[in-house]
Amino acid sequence: MEANLKEIVLNNSNEIVKMWLEEIERNRKHDYTSTISDELFESTNREFVNVIFSSLEKEGLTNDIEGFAERLINLGWPLSYLTDGMQAFRRVTINYILSQSNKVDTTYFSTVLSKVDEWVDPIINQLVNEYSGSWENIVSLQKVALQELSAPLIPVMENITVMPLIGTIDTERAKLIMENLLDGVIKHHAEVVLIDITGVPVVDTMVAHHIIQAAEAVRLVGSTCILVGIRPEIAQTIVNLGIDLSKFPTKSSLKKGFESALELTNRKIVGIENTNKDIEELVDSLDRE
Amino acid sequence: MDFQSCVNIKKEWDIVGARQLGRDIAKKVGFGNVDQARIATAISELARNIYLYAGSGKVCFDAIDELNEKGLRIVAIDEGPGIQDVSQVMEDGFSTSGGLGAGLPGVKRLMDEFDVISRQGEGTEIKVVKWLR
Ligand SMILES: Nc1ncnc2c1ncn2[C@@H]1O[C@H](COP(=O)(O)OP(=O)(O)O)[C@@H](O)[C@H]1O
Numbered sequence A: 001m002e003a004n005l006k007e008i009v010l011n012n013s014n015e016i017v018k019m020w021l022e023e024i025e026r027n028r029k030h031d032y033t034s035t036i037s038d039e040l041f042e043s044t045n046r047e048f049v050n051v052i053f054s055s056l057e058k059e060g061l062t063n064d065i066e067g068f069a070e071r072l073i074n075l076g077w078p079l080s081y082l083t084d085g086m087q088a089f090r091r092v093t094i095n096y097i098l099s100q101s102n103k104v105d106t107t108y109f110s111t112v113l114s115k116v117d118e119w120v121d122p123i124i125n126q127l128v129n130e131y132s133g134s135w136e137n138i139v140s141l142q143k144v145a146l147q148e149l150s151a152p153l154i155p156v157m158e159n160i161t162v163m164p165l166i167g168t169i170d171t172e173r174a175k176l177i178m179e180n181l182l183d184g185v186i187k188h189h190a191e192v193v194l195i196d197i198t199g200v201p202v203v204d205t206m207v208a209h210h211i212i213q214a215a216e217a218v219r220l221v222g223s224t225c226i227l228v229g230i231r232p233e234i235a236q237t238i239v240n241l242g243i244d245l246s247k248f249p250t251k252s253s254l255k256k257g258f259e260s261a262l263e264l265t266n267r268k269i270v271g272i273e274n275t276n277k278d279i280e281e282l283v284d285s286l287d288r289e
Numbered sequence B: 001m002d003f004q005s006c007v008n009i010k011k012e013w014d015i016v017g018a019r020q021l022g023r024d025i026a027k028k029v030g031f032g033n034v035d036q037a038r039i040a041t042a043i044s045e046l047a048r049n050i051y052l053y054a055g056s057g058k059v060c061f062d063a064i065d066e067l068n069e070k071g072l073r074i075v076a077i078d079e080g081p082g083i084q085d086v087s088q089v090m091e092d093g094f095s096t097s098g099g100l101g102a103g104l105p106g107v108k109r110l111m112d113e114f115d116v117i118s119r120q121g122e123g124t125e126i127k128v129v130k131w132l133r
């Protein structure tokens, strides 16, 4: 009888597909698919139902699902389109099979239910796996990308290096900052490192603690650390917290910090013609920024 | 008093979530840039203490909007080990974790009102208020 159930479904695929498409259309309103053209929605539905039937026919021995899921992932369709579609297929198929027999007892009913589950569940599992695999992949790639961005060190000129920090600092990132800072100071022979915190939204005691430790470590390897980009509101909260930053130099802007760095390394910016006028213009153009 | 807006603290990144919600509410209440930064920093300290010392808990926000007073009330609640000696942790520099020990005394200075209720083995509740001036 079980093979029989499958035959009912395969032999009447046109009917079932029609019911399924109607159900999908009915459920479409007000959701993500509203931005997708009708043609694309319909052709995708057709493709989807073909994949379901071919998987049914070949008892899962097909790569169709994989390929189909991959394409939808690339197009950015949500997983719920597929899971909703599979739930609709389950409902429609059960209804259809039951409507085809004139005598339905509980045994028959439960056989139909479990048989349809047997077809539908593996497909759902495979679709979910394809999607979650792709998410995990994206998350791990983004993690790597974030890590690369999290504590960059830029050697701007001989002996002067800048570390611009943007975004929230958590413990993991704080460790990276320390490591990159020390590695970089040694690698670039930096006499002065400027840590720019313009882009750090909140400086609490934990962030301050890590910055103090990093600056102290930089001092121990023989260089100077200047903390720059302290916004006025951050300066006030640091004072309120009672954090003592007096052990190392701080400057409000990267520009001012860079000027001190030049001074510390016995250099200054000089115009090419070396006339006073040029220097004045240069300073003016810096001021305008 | 009902706490409509709470953020559960379980992972380190929940601290950022609490901070963001608190800052949003502070902005709506009408706090300026500097006070927003003070409030976000205080939330960060309280939430991190929950994460570090209690493991989990929550931070709740309550906009105070009465005729003659407006402000923001923040309550940090956990069921952690509690604080042994409250006067000791309010001293600048006291830390059991090798931290700066500036968190709680700092929060007291960042905010206008500060209350700690803590029972050993039962947990800690810290209630702070910032008034809009
Ligand atoms: N929610 C809490 N539960 C238990 N102990 C706490 C809690 N918050 C703070 N403490 C204790 O108070 C001490 C001081 O806290 P704090 O001022 O924030 O400084 P820090 O976190 O740098 O140690 C902590 O080291 C810890 O022992």
Ligand SMILES: [Mg+2]
Residues within 6 Å of the ligand: A205, B045, B048, B049, B099, B103, B104
């Ligand atoms: Mg703390």
